[in-house]
Amino acid sequence: MFSINKMYLMMVSKELHQLGKIAGSTYQAEIAYMTNYDNDWDGEFDAWVGPYASKSKDAWFKALQYNHVPVDAYNLNHDSSLEDLKKYKVIVYPHAAIITKEQVELFEAYVKQGGRIIFGCRSGYKDETGQTYMKAFPGYLADLVGVTVEEFTREAPFEAVPRIQFKGLDEVETNDFNEVLKPHCDVEIVGTFTNAHFEGKPALVKRNYGKGSSYYFGGVFNLELANLLIEELQLNTYQNRFELPEEIELAIRHKDGKDFIFLLNYAHTAQEVVVKKEYKDAITGDHVTGKVTLGPFDVLVLE
Incomplete structure (x- = not known):
């Protein structure tokens, strides 16, 4: 028993030594999910926005994982700067009821330099005290997203569930809450409502602003819509390097001009991945390409 434990400890020690090269590396992500203390606090008391924020967060994180x-x-806090936001190509910030004029100016600067930002319903209509602005929804965001809210309604239990038609093709349900959007400048209508008395009205819009763009969705995000937006924004760029089942998480860390790619199997069963380019196993030093089987809860680190 002692010799087996000693062998195991030596093996673990060797692996940790090999992974020492990753110490000091930084996590890499092209998309950020934005939160804010004021809105988290406000959502605890707002019977609409709080649950909507929770549902959208769940949908986005599942879609990004899958x-x-x-x-x-x-x-987002009072010290947030353009330099902080510039490292992300996309920011998702749904249902932030409290948005100040200063925050909107930061978002405008971020989008002008090439960023893309996504908002959902009930955004921007409160000040920092939780009081409603005397402005058309979405308050100070109206210019950045190019719309105001013409009409809003909650999903009724006795009515058919409204849907949105995404780019004239895919139809997805839009549960809980719906805002009919009224464009007031040049915007692209990405999605329109169907199966409701406001059929044909704008539900999801995109506005090009400087080098970037903003999206505003008059509803609560679900998995299907988040998937469509990930495809629209071309965020799944690692498809040309790997074929991965849903159970595998891909994470990237960067150090000294080199990427370290982590493939983590969260399933209790073995999963097969396809590595389309040649990499080196950061632990064993072996070259890795083609089909690879990851055991239950196993991890593969590539460089």
Whole structure:
């Protein structure tokens, strides 16, 4: 028993030594899911926005996981700067009821330099005290997203569930809450409502602003819509390097000009992945390409 334990400890020690090269590396993500303390606090008391924020967060994190898109969590605060946001190509910030004029100016600067930002319903209509602005929804965001809210309604239990038609093709349900959007400048209508008395009205819009763009969705995000937006934004760029089942998470860390790619199997069963390019196993030093089987809860680190 002692010799087996000693062998095991020596093996673990060797692996840790090999992974020492990753110490000091930084996590890499092209997309950030934004949160904010004021809105988290406000959502605890707002019977609408709080549950909506929870549902959208769940949908986005599932969609990003299933599509193998590394994501960061970013907390917006008074010290947030353009330099902080510039490292992300996309920011998702749904249902932030409290949005100040200063925050909107930061978002505008971020989008102008090439960023893309996504908002959901009930955004931007409160000040920092939780009081409603005397402005058309979505408050100070209206210019950045190019719309105001013409009409809003909650999903009724006795009515058919409204749907949105995404780019004239895919139809997905839009549960809980719906805002009919009224464009007031040049915007692209990405999705329109169907199966409701406001059929044909804008539900999801995109506005090009400087070098970037903003998206505003008058509803609560679900898995299907998040998947469509991930495809629209071309975030699943690692498909040309790997074929991965949903159970595998892909994470990337960077150090000294080199990427370290982690493939983590969260399933209790073995999973097969396809490595389309040649990499080196960061632990064994072996070259890795083609089909690879990851055991239950196993991890593969490539460089």
